[in-house]
Amino acid sequence: MSEVDEYLRFFPYDEPYDNQGEAMDRIHTSLERGQDVLFEGACGTGKTLSALVPALEYARDAGKAVVITTDVHQQMRQFVQEARAITRQEPIRSVVFKGKASMCHIDVGYEECQVLRDNTRELVDARQEEAQLRERERQLLSDAQDGEERAVEARDAVVDELENVAERVQSISSEKNVCEYYKNNLTGNVDEFYEWLFDDVRTPDDVYDFAEARTMCGYELLKEGMEGVDLVVANYHHLLDPMIREQFFRWLGRDPDDVITVFDEAHNVEAAARDHATRTLTEQTLNQALDELEETDDPRTKRAANVLRPYRDALVEVYEDSFGFGERERVGDNWEDVAVANESGRDDLTIEFLQRYEGPGYKSDLEAAVMLGKDLDDQYEEAYKNGETTTRKDCQTLQSAAFVGAWMREGTDEGLHPVVSVRRDQGTDEVYGRAELYTCIPQEVTRELFEEVHATVLMSATLRPFDVTEDVLGLTNPVTMAYGLQFPPENRRTYAVSTPALFSSARDDPQVQEEVGTALHDAVRFTPGNTLVFTPNYAEAERYAQRLRQQGDATVYLDEAGVDANDLRERFTNDDDGVLLTSLWGTLAEGVSFDGDDATTVVVIGVPYPHLDDRAEAVQQAYGKAFDRPGKSDPGWTYAVEIPTVRKTRQALGRVIRSPEDIGVRVLLDERYTQQSRSDMGKYSVRGTFPPEERDEMIDLAPEKLKFAMMNFYQDNGRYDGPPPAP
Structure with missing residues (x-):
């Protein structure tokens, strides 16, 4: 029996696609060698089974366990379905784990x-x-x-x-x-x-x-x-949080080297790892710590308060000084950043803290605060354990002192960025602040994981360029493989339309709005079914939704604050002549399927770069320093902005054409997507950032030609009920 035939005992369907068979063979060989795998596969590639089948086969032979993980709820449900299909073919012991x-x-x-x-x-x-x-x-x-x-x-x-x-x-x-x-x-x-x-x-x-x-x-x-199971389905945090991961492997009864990890939607690992590494401390926690110290009869309380109070006061002073006229009243219930980092030297919060601190030395006072906090925490646990309290109290002094110590020790470390944020408490209507040590380079979290487990398979529809993924996540010489769409190419068209570049400075230009709006209107009018539209942000989605409502050719659905995204999606997919507008950075851009007739055309307006705030600038700078080497042109911009944006765009384009029977059009409305832009627009052209086979499918069009191209394509495929709209 060949190796591929051996896989088939875990393959729950008649036979794998050609690319699935090849992918399974390469992944199995990589696992035998203990190599990590970067696996990009378009929709229809069968990525989940391509990874699971050889991983389960190898794990059973080698006495290891497989952990497959995602941060997308829909994918979690898909894993359960695939695991159920597998266990009906070849019984496996599986556990689906949540927090x-x-x-x-x-x-x-x-x-x-x-x-x-x-x-x-x-x-x-x-x-x-x-x-x-x-x-x-x-x-x-x-x-x-x-x-x-x-x-x-x-x-x-x-x-x-x-x-x-x-x-x-x-x-x-x-x-x-x-x-x-x-x-x-x-x-x-x-x-x-x-x-x-x-x-x-x-x-x-x-x-x-x-x-x-x-x-x-x-x-x-x-x-x-969990001990002795073949497969565990889990969330990202079970692997990306070092403390949780250690416990998780202990529950598995496995050493890390006896675990094979599989990450789905792996283009999200970068942001997830960054979130897990980031540490925060709120003004409320500092206030609770100071209240805790006032109620504690211990000689160390004075020293602890002597260091925590000036840090709290400095935090308040920094964010209050940042407000211009009327800005404090406009603070909402979402965190809003206040830039405190300086290009050279310590940040504004640290400087303010050191000016306010009075004592023999903040380091010794912090040490006393940490030791007192540990003792108090032990007392709280003992009190709850002995039934003296009905809840287990958290020690705010320990949390505060530990964070302030980290802030002072590590605030200038490469790859860490100090941030202050503010928000409004919905209960009290008071504005309060938060200090945060933001981790710019996620490989500080992921590299350790990849080094300690036997091997990892990272899979997604948008992992390329592979060298960037390797750098950002800290992988060493992984096996790489990529498979494009397996569906009939005659069933789809991808148009790059040379509407004006929608730079942020051009978005309010009436002429630009007219040209973009006219092309969008044409795309909606010549779509025989529903149109899905992604914009750079929610404000642009609202702008073009208003224009489409005035034109009245389709029912307009707008993703906006206060609207349930699942309900909105359901109402849209139940329609047969609707247009849904949302932000490319919203919840509907990935991990949500629009199958069959749910959406026929997808339109991406502009090149939807993320909001370039203080954090994004810090990530750019950190990447620029970390990955500056011969042959790398502006790695900060490329790694932190351009490639994540193109990945999100590719994810959005993948919301349609979900099966071999689907027929649809993908439209990119911005001249930066066209071939001509590569010579005319330099670094602002994004055509070259797409994989070669996707670039080859892009057809450049003048805006006035889009309606004719769409009409001919859909008419040739018999998609109109009756005559098409008049051009």
Whole structure:
């Protein structure tokens, strides 16, 4: 039996596509060699099975486990479907894992849960010991009654011990907090649960409902049942957070080298890793820490307050000084950044803090604050464990002092960017601030993961250029493979339309709006079905939605604040002559399918660069320094702005043409997408950033020619019911 034939025991369908067979073979070989894989595959490539099938085959032979992960809910559901199909072909033991917060039956935090588990286990162990002693006492009593003299003395000792244990059971029961759900895990028959769990692939909701009906903790049952499984489906944070990852592998009962990780939608790993590495401290936490210190009778409180109060006051001073006339009143409930970093030297918050600090040395005061915080945290845990409090209190002094220490030590480190943000509290209507150490280079999180596991497969429809992905995530010599659309090319057209470049400075130009709006109107009018439109931001989506409403050729759906995106999508897809406008950086640009007749044409207006704020500038600078080498032209701009934008654009274009039967048009409205722009617009042309086979499909059009091209394409494919619109 060949290696590919061996894979087929895990392949749940008749036979793989040609590219699937090739991809499986290359991935299996890479796993045998312990090599990482970058795998780009367009819609229809069958990426999930291409990665899972060889990974499961290799893992079973090598005694390893496979963890497949995504940050997109729809993909999580897809993984469950594929795993169910696989297990009907070749039985595998699978667990679908979510965070504790979404599965807790009594809604407590992590630290409270940890204390409850400890108390509950202590109570159960004590009751088991009590039961064993009672049985021993009864046996010794029987022996004594039969005349065994030594049994009398032994029974007296057991009775004394039994009294002590019974008192301990009573003390725990009456004084300490326990979890009834977890207690039933420890004392009940869990065989029924595991028989049910591994009879199929169960979702976290399935597990929650099954456990709730039996007053058991489904989350803890999953943890206990993970050891020895073949496949785990999980969220990004189980792998990208170092502390969670260490626990996660322990639950698996595997060393990291015995784990194969698969990341889907891997173009999102960069941002997710950056978020996991970033640390924050709010003004509210600092205030709570200062209140905590006032209530604490310890000589170290003065030193702790001596360092935390000036940091809090400096934070307030920095963001208050940033407000211009009327700006404070306009602060909303989303975080808004205040730039504090300086090109040379320390940031504004640090400078303000050092000016306000008075004492023998902030470092020694911080050390005292951290030690006091650790002691207080231990006291809070003991109090909750002993039932003196009904909730497990968090130590705000420890959190605050640890963050301030990191800020002062690491604030000038390469790749870290200090930021201050403000928002309005919806409850109190008060404005408050936050300090943040923003991580610019995500490989500080991802490199360690890739080095410690056996191998990783990163897959997405938009991973190229591979060398950029390697640099940003810290991969070393991965195997790379890319497969384009497998669907009939005659079923689709991609038009690059030479409307004026929609630079931010040109968006308010009436002539530019007229030319872009006319081309968009033509695209909508000549689409036999629904049109999906992506714009640089929500303001532009609203602008062109208003124009389309005035023209009245289609029902206009606008993605905007206060509108549920899922409800909006459903209303749009139920239509047959609608146009949906949204931001390219919104929730509908990726991870959401518009299958079949849901959307026939997709239009991207402009080159939707992200908002170039202080953070984006910091990432550009960090990338520019980290990846500046011969042959790399402006890596800061290329890595941080241009390539992420083109990836998002490619994701948006992929919302249509989802099957071999789909027929549709993709329209890029901006001259920067055209071939001519490569010579006319220099670095602002993005045509060359697309993969070669996608560039080859792009047909350059003058704006006035778009309607004729679309009419001819859809008419040739018999898509109009009756005559087409008049040009």
